[in-house]
Amino acid sequence: MSGMVYEEARLVGSADIAEGMKRMTFLAPGIARRARPGQFVMVSTEARGTLLARPLGVSGADPEDESLTLRFAVVGKGTSWLAERRNGDAVRMYGPLGHGFTTGAKDCVLIGGGTGLAPLFFLKEEIEREGGSALLLAGAKDRLCLMESDVLESGCVIATEDGSLGERGLVTGPLRRLTAGRRFDMAYACGPVPMLKAVKDACAQAGLPLEVSLETRMGCGVGACNGCTCDQAVKDGAWLKVCKDGPVFRAEEVLR
Ligand SMILES: Cc1cc2nc3c(=O)[nH]c(=O)nc-3n(C[C@H](O)[C@H](O)[C@H](O)COP(=O)(O)OP(=O)(O)OC[C@H]3O[C@@H](n4cnc5c(N)ncnc54)[C@H](O)[C@@H]3O)c2cc1C
Ligand code: FES
Known part of the structure; x- marks a missing residue:
């Protein structure tokens, strides 16, 4: 439907x-x-x-x-x-x-920062429902800012900038380490643009396909107002509409 x-x-x-x-x-x-x-x-x-x-x-x-x-x-x-x-x-x-994430890959890694974790709960459930595996890496400034920290503490990898929960530092630390030692089929990320750029770089180095979800300000949400264009989503010199062309994009299409 x-x-x-x-x-x-x-x-x-x-x-x-x-x-x-x-x-x-x-x-x-x-x-x-x-x-x-x-x-x-x-x-x-x-x-x-x-x-x-x-x-x-x-x-x-x-x-x-x-x-x-x-x-x-x-x-x-x-x-x-x-x-x-x-x-x-x-x-x-x-x-x-909007366009959602492409599912169907077997062994997946999901990387979320701050409120960017929100859509990844649903994605993780769906991948597992389809019979795949989904390892969630969750990043936040500190323990208090990490949504659902009690849920994430079991079975997910956590990184906080101040080390108050999980590893100290950015979520790209564990991502680089994990992708160096294990072959994933697909990566998905949502979070602030600097985090997405660092994740894109880490996945490119590991030869891992990545989809990212962008969050811009929006007007209509349905492609009618151009209120959602942003510097990070431009194709052949033209603005993409994050609401309609995204919010999920293949990483190589966006994040210059
Ligand atoms: C596709 C999409 C999905 C989103 N999903 C979530 C989600 O699951 N959970 C969640 O917490 N947030 C999400 N956001 C961000 C959310 O839309 C904004 O936080 C919200 O619109 C703010 O509304 P407000 O009236 O409370 O704040 P406003 O009064 O409009 O603004 C308050 C502050 O928030 C900032 N702000 C407003 N919109 C955004 C935005 N889109 N991104 C970053 N900063 C913003 C403003 O610059 C301002 O500083 C999503 C955004 C998009 C585009
Ligand atoms: S929010 Fe209106 S065109 Fe995207």
């Missing part, structure tokens, strides 16, 4: 998953049945001064119980409004949007 739907999603669960970060689960049958890892939804907020909907990556979707999970940092008006919703509240959203 594909295509985008408008939905009044009903909030059914909410939790704090790090300092200033939330996990919210909605009953959203139309989106949950269609969503693929790497796609996103546009969430309409009723906060004053937020005319435009806000993009959030799909962090989990279960077509059977019709649930949609979002994990996000509370950074401004829109995400603050969302974080204040209570169970039973309706939130308008549309999606799923």
Whole structure:
């Protein structure tokens, strides 16, 4: 099933998953049945001064119980409004949007930094559901900023810049070490642009194909406004639309 739907999603669960970060689960049958890892939804907020909907990556979707999970940092008006919703509240959203990750590879490594970890939870579940293996490398400034740190502590590789959890340093440290000693089929990354560039470099050295998800500011989310173009996504001298051509790209196409 594909295509985008408008939905009044009903909030059914909410939790704090790090300092200033939330996990919210909605009953959203139309989106949950269609969503693929790497796609996103546009969430309409009723906060004053937020005319435009806000993009959030799909962090989990279960077509059977019709649930949609979002994990996000509370950074401004829109995400603050969302974080204040209570169970039973309706939130308008549309999606799923954009091109998601290509799955099907067997032995995969997933690299996420900060809020870029959000879509990788869904990707990991999907790869494992399809019978592949997915090793998640998670990076954050410190322990308090790492979303779902208690979940990630079992079975994932963690790197924090201050060493408060996992290895001290950037997530590219363990990535370089792992790819030197083990052959993966595919890598996927989401996070800040400097991290993505370092991951691209490490994967190129290891001869490992990589897909990256870019996060830009967005207007419409559907290719109509050019609000999502950025220096990192240009092809043959023309801006790509991150919302429609992405947000997932092959690394060699983007990140100059
Ligand atoms: C495809 C896509 C998927 C995303 N998925 C997630 C996700 O799963 N979890 C998550 O926490 N965030 C995600 N983001 C970022 C999220 O959209 C922004 O944090 C959100 O729109 C901020 O809205 P706001 O009204 O709260 O903040 P605003 O009041 O609009 O801005 C507050 C601050 O946040 C900064 N900001 C706003 N938008 C972005 C952005 N896109 N990237 C970086 N900084 C921004 C502004 O520059 C400003 O400093 C995603 C963005 C895109 C494009
Ligand atoms: S956000 Fe409008 S064209 Fe991409």
